[in-house]
Amino acid sequence: MNDQDMFQELELPSETVEFTPTRQAGLARLEKFASRTGQPYARQRNHDFGTALRRNVSVLSPWIRHRLITEEEVLHAVLAHHSISAAEKFIQEVFWRTYFKGWLEQRPSVWATYQYGLARALNDGTRYSDYQDAIAGRTGIACFDHWAQELVRTGYLHNHPRMWFASIWIFTLRLPWQLGADFFLRHLIDGDPASNTLSWRWVGGLHTKGKTYLARPDNIAKYTGGRFHPVGQLATVAEPLTEPFEHHRVPLPTIDPMPDGNFSLLVTGEDCQIETVLAHSPKARLGVLATPSFEVSPLVLSFATGAVEVSSGAVVNTRSDWSGQIIDAASVAETKTVVTGFAPVGTVADQLAELNLRDAGITLHQVRRDYDTLAWPYATKGFFGLKKKIPHVLRALGFAA
Ligand SMILES: Cc1cc2nc3c(=O)[nH]c(=O)nc-3n(C[C@H](O)[C@H](O)[C@H](O)COP(=O)(O)OP(=O)(O)OC[C@H]3O[C@@H](n4cnc5c(N)ncnc54)[C@H](O)[C@@H]3O)c2cc1C
Structure with a gap:
């Protein structure tokens, strides 16, 4: 395709995306975009024509990041329209997120030193x-x-x-x-x-x-379709940054079997849909927001709050003392087990690591999705290691060839 054809193809109707923190809004965007994840996505995805022209990329990342919709749901929707090879580029992009999560999980010192x-x-x-x-x-x-x-x-x-x-x-x-x-x-x-x-x-x-x-x-x-052309303003060489230490790989955390009996559910912004993979309903739900050491923008805060709130159906608490709140919620529900979605390396995991529930006789159980468990072991070096395993991961998850 020559440049002129490309630009004609890119004369797309205006499309802005509203960031409503609900699963329905994410699913609606997915439904709208799934049919476009074949060749047009592969050809057009690198173009940025500005906020009002978001037709060539999915803009699904806010919903996927909080797992208001999951990677698996996205892949299902895409493969309902296209074969794996026709949507190869889009599928690989989804797996970039998976790659980064799996890689950081195995090199947590990168997060700590950052x-x-x-x-x-x-x-x-x-x-x-x-x-x-x-x-x-x-x-x-x-x-x-x-x-x-x-x-x-x-x-x-x-x-x-x-x-x-x-x-x-x-x-x-x-x-x-x-x-x-x-x-x-x-x-x-x-x-x-x-x-x-x-x-x-x-x-x-x-x-x-x-x-x-x-x-x-x-x-x-x-x-950018000629909107910007910063001639003479940018560095012309990019010498690699260096750091004085190696980040050694650590084994992925093991997964414990789901405990028997009643439990309370702790919903975090890492996986708002974790309840859907549990065999039983929780006796109570509590939503908590990670409180990073930095202040996030009102837009970030309102999406994250909304996501956790609609998923937990409970008051979201942003106080940094999660232990007290979890103990209170568990005791009202008369449960000694609290279940939550697995928190990959990051702010939520940092806060979970600081919990003190043992004195109250409460155990925290993190549930990891099969998707992560299957894919993360391949995120050890470069993306290519995971990329070549994508068909295998998809088959193992039950996607038809
Ligand atoms: C410097 C830098 C910082 C970034 N920070 C974040 C971040 O904080 N959070 C975040 O979700 N993404 C981040 N990305 C990755 C990427 O830019 C976004 O995921 C993507 O732009 C989201 O837009 P989209 O949903 O329209 O993507 P699409 O092109 O429609 O891709 C579909 C999905 O694939 C995944 N994806 C696509 N590209 C990437 C990528 N390069 N890396 C990881 N996943 C990808 C996302 O889940 C995305 O929703 C960053 C990239 C760069 C270069």
Whole structure:
């Protein structure tokens, strides 16, 4: 297809996506997009024509991130319209999320050192005004400033601008990558510890060691339909970042069988639909929101709160003392077991690790989905290791060949 045909194909009707934190809204978006996940997606996905033209990408990430709709549901919907090979590109994108989660689960020190590096960068005031200009969209680089403001205003950025933005942040503005990753986590409605941290590290050359991503003016012009062309404003080389330690791989956590008897359900933003895989209904439900050490934007907070609230049917509590609330809820329901969706490495897992339920005789049981259990073991090195196992994972999950 030549460039002219491509642009004709891309003259798509305007389509903006409302971020309503309900399962129905996610399913409605999925239903609308599933038929478009074949060749048109593969050809058009890299183009970003702005907030009002989101017809070429799914914009499903906020719902998938909180598992208001699951990866499996997305794959089912896609495969109802296309064969695996016709929707190959889209399916691979879904598995990128899986890859990042599985990889971080096996290298938790990356998350810990990111947080440490972030705290240091926040306390180091030397580049404070440059950092403030970057997050306010006042650098004088029109595309970068536009994306900074678009992110704050809408809570979403297309994947390609995320890559360009991170690259300009690291290699042109030379700001610490951890501050950029933190800016994203505060403002992305789909903000996810694994995808975000590892994508920033990938751009900077820390994930695939020595391989960086350089944002180029012509590439930006091509994929923004000529809206931006920052000639002469961007770094022309991208020397990989380095760090003074290795992140060793640790085994994936084992999964314990589901305990017998009554239980209370703890709903977190990691998996709002975990109840659907349980054999029995809980006696009580409690929804909790992770309280990260940083403040998130009102858009992020309202989506996350809504997601947990509609899924738990209970008052969402944002207080950091989860133990007391869980003990209270379990005791009212007269249960000694609390079940929750498996929390992958990230803020929720950090808070679960700090719980003190044992003194109250309560045990916490994390339920991991078969999808994660099957796919994560292949996320040990590069994405290719998981990519070549996608057909195997799909078969094991019961998808027809
Ligand atoms: C620097 C940087 C930071 C990022 N931070 C996040 C983040 O915090 N949370 C997040 O969910 N994604 C993050 N991504 C990945 C990606 O940009 C988004 O998942 C994607 O843009 C979401 O839009 P979409 O749903 O329209 O994607 P589509 O193109 O429609 O893709 C379908 C689904 O596949 C998954 N997916 C697609 N691309 C990626 C990818 N590169 N990595 C992981 N999963 C992917 C998502 O679940 C997405 O909903 C980041 C990427 C970069 C470069």
